[in-house]
Every structure is written in structure tokens, then in C-alpha cells.
Amino acid sequence: MSSMLRRPFFWIIALAVTAFALAPVYGNDVSLRESLLLDALYITLASNLNLMLGYAGYVNFGSIVFFGLGGYICVWLVNSYSWPLAPSLIVAGVGVSGLALIFGLGILRLRGAFFALATIGVIEAVQAFVENFTPWGGSAGIYLSGEIFKPLGGPAHALWVIYFMMVAVMGLSLYLSYAIKTSKFGLGLLAIGQNEDAAAILGVPTSRYKALVYSVSAFLPAIAGGLYFFKSAFIQPSDAFDLSLSTEALVVGMLGGEGTVTGVAVGAFLYEELRGYLLTSSTFANFQLVVSGALLLLIVLFFPGGLMGFVYSRFPRTQKVLE
């Protein structure tokens, strides 16, 4: 840890998180806060997807399952058992991570493209389960009463608390990505991403690492899901398992440069700002999927290294500072 403190990148993350937390506080800017909350959510989802996609080279089309399940567990605990927010979030994170470990041990025996196809199946399976699961309201979902915001000091205050928690989750995601990348575990994952057979021969415990990273990449998105749906006070299967959010996390990862910490975060920020613009503009409101699709195609075809690939090649020195 002390060696981490001497690295400039550690402080760059700290600075970014502080800026996020403080920006809307000045002038009490609520609309800026809402926009930054979505930025923080996208950065969280994309950074954790990047652990699978960028490090281990496994495409996970179903990363949204973690977010949705986390949301469901949290909202359900708050609604049916009147749990406070914090323990519900922790149970959501731990529970979804545990489930991911069990799923992962099964489907991670599949390699490459087959794994990617199986993750599509995971979305279908989880969504079918939730739609038929009566304690969670089936396809109608769960509504929370306004009472839930009382312990957080009323709705207006609660929204600020949720915002700061989301920014904290974003910060943890960035540090997690960074810590894993500089660890032996991360080195093993990168080796798996390069050549899984060679990595196994050189002694990387590939199946254990893959299942572990799948489970780890579920933890913070589940908590983010809990926060997000607690804030909406409403959850239903079509929102919780919205495939387009999964997709956007992939687009963001490729846009910023898969396997990098900075690129994915910057990519998520830029993409979410662009999306916000498109959604509010009358011309593009219906074409959001088209825009993300076209963007993804252009990146995959012409800039497979993404934003950071470009930055690294133009300014090689940045590689030493920006992970």
C-alpha cells in the first residue's frame, strides 16, 4: 500500500474522485449532480467490465445482470424487511459476487466466443427467473414508498447522500482496476488475455483466476445497482436487465481503450455526456442505439486500441503515468 501512495496515478484517481464529489456542491447544482451521477455509474460499470474484457480478454455481454440483481436484492431488503440502505447494499454486493462465482465456475469452462454466447444466456436465464419470481413482484417489479428516504434526512438530503456513495463506488472501482492491474493476479489475467494455453503452462491457475475476476467484477456493479434503484424507488425486470446498458459498457470500454484504467473512465465520461446530449436533442432521441452501434463499429474497425491506444502512440511517455 505504501508503494501505491508513491505512484502518481494513485493521486490522479484521488483528484478525479474529489473533483467529482465537490463539483456539484459548489452552487448546489442539482442538474450537474444528476448528470455526474450517471457518469459515475457508467464509469463503475465500464471499469468492472474492463476487468473481464480488457484484462482477461473475455467478452461479457451480460455484465448488466450484476447491476440488475444487485438492485433487486437491495430494493427487496429495504422494502420487505425494512433494512437500512448500507447493509442492504453490502448484502447485494456480496450476494451477487457469490452468485457470479457459482455461475462463473460453470460457464468459464467455456473459452472465448462460447463464453460470450453463454453470457447472453445468463441474461435470459436471470431475467426469466426474476419475471417469474413472485417475492420480487414478477414482471410488475417493486415500488418503494417515500418513507425509505426518512433515515437519510428526507428526499432532498438523501439524493446527496446517494450521490456521494455513488462517487465512492466509482472511486473504489478505479482503485480496484488499478490495484488488480499492478498485482500478480492482474499479471495472470493479462497473460490469460494474451494466450490462455501458454498462461496455463507457465503456471497461472487460469480457471481459478477467471472465476475470481468474474466474481470480483460483479461486486461494485451490484452495489451501484442497489444505489441506482434505491434512488429511483422503483425496479422492474426490463429496467434492471436492460441489454443496452450492457452494450454501452462494452462500447465505452472499447472507446477508451480496453485494458486501461484511465481510458475506460474517460471513455465512460465522454460517452455518457454524448448520450445525454443525444437523448435531449430532438433529432437523435430515438437513435441512441444506432449511434452507439456506429461508434462501436468504427472503433473496432479502425481504432482497436481506443482512445488510450491513440494517446500512448502519440505520447509514449504517458504510458509510465497513466495506467
Place this chain on the structure above:
Amino acid sequence: MLGIFASIIDGVLVGLVYGLAAMGLTLIWGVMDVINLTHGAMIVAGMFALFLLTSALGLNPYAALPPVLIGGFLVGVALYWISIHRMVGRPPLMSLLSTFAVNLVLIGVGTAVWGTALFNVDVSLPGITMGRYTFPGAHILAAVLAAVIAAALYLFLQRTRLGKSVRAVANNREAAELVGIPTTRVLAISVGLGVALAGLSGVLIGTLFPFTVLSGDGYQLKGFVVTVLGGFGNPVGALLGGVALGLLEGAVTPFVPVSWTLVIEFVLFVLVLIAFPAGIFRSRRGAL
């Protein structure tokens, strides 16, 4: 008892159509190791072509097959040049992402134009009655047409010179190039054929069930399962895999809610892959 029997027969009929729906996917997969994630969208394109041709031009539903075959082929060749050509030979994940991107664009345009409303094409054909059960004529005709199209594809691959070059390219692209086969053109034609097959199956499915812009995903998922069951690029295998899937659905639907069938199929997909890790595929590859 007769209910289950009837359900199984209908499962076989629908299964043949599933087999056709998977055929285009497995052909492209087998020939160039590219998983075409636009397949579902192309099936939906076939459905909407059927809808437009029957409602706007008043065509007989089955008369929509030839124009969809030609249009699908052209779209497929365009798809090859846009999203697949640069990806052949690169890691398979890249083509997965590039076809996925095109799929997003297609689905995005589709939902912007048609929304997610349910569309329906009425087909009135006399059915065959057995006791208290009637097998709809549309199901029988769709199954027969699916089998005919599969047979035509089989003959094309086995007997014609172009079909043989498709198999040669699937077997070993470098060797095919060495003996003078224009591999790029063959790859483009294969994608054209794959998409045309997707469109044709879309037309046939459109005569059986109501559909939305998003229906393609379910059939694409079934296509993965069929590919795993039937092997790569093999039209007969795809048909058999489709029938197996249809049988499973027919046997299962009387007992579990419909929303679970996809889940059961996907569990099967994962189990088959785990039981034969890369095995049935690798031995099948190039054995078109």
C-alpha cells in the same frame, strides 16, 4: 396423452424451421469462424419484408420467399464488406464486436421506425386433423419448405463447383487460395448465403408466430444451441439440431411456462459445450 403427442409433432414441425433459422448462422460460423451477431436482426428483416410485401403489395406470404432470398444475399454481401472483411483472421472476439455493432444499428433503426409493437401475418391454410387436434397448415408447409431449402443448400455445397469452393475455404483457407480459389469472393458469397437463409427463415417464422422488432434475439439464441447440437456449417446437422430443439420444446411446453424454455435451452447449450469442450467442434470444423 394425445396432447403430449400432438405437442411433440408440432415441436418437430417448428423444429425444422428452427433448423433453417440456424443454418445461416452455422454456415458463416463454419466457413470463416465468425459468429454473426446480426443474424437475429436479419431474421427480423425477413419477417418485416414478409409483412410489408403481404400488407402493402397484397402478395401471397410464400411469394415473399424469392425476393427475400435475393435481397438477403445482397445485404449479406454488403455486411461482409462492412463489418467482416477486415476481421477475418483477427481474434474471433473482434468480429463478435463488429457484427454486434451492426446489430445495434439495425435494431436501433428498427425500433425507431416500428417501435416494439407486435406484428402479425395471417395465413389461412387448411390443417390436418387428428382426433381432437389440428396441426395448422402453415406449420406443415413451413416445415416442408424448410426441409426443401436445406436440401437445396446441401446439394449446392456438395455438387456445385462454387459450393465445393465454399467447403474448401472452410477446410483450409490458405490451401484454397493456393489452388486458385478466389477466397475473398467465396467468403463474401458465404455471408450472402447465410444472411439470405436468415431472411428466408424469418419469412417462414413470420407465417407461424406474431413478431416484434426484437424477436430475432430469441431465434438467434436458438441458433447457437442448434449449432452446438448439429455441428458447424452442416445443413443436415442444423436441421437435425433444430428438430431436437423443437422436440425438447414440444415435450417441455405442456409442463413449464413459456418464458422458461429459452433458459432450459441455454442450460443445454452450456452443458453440451462443457461435456464436449471444443471437441465436437474442432473435429467438425472444415467437415462441411
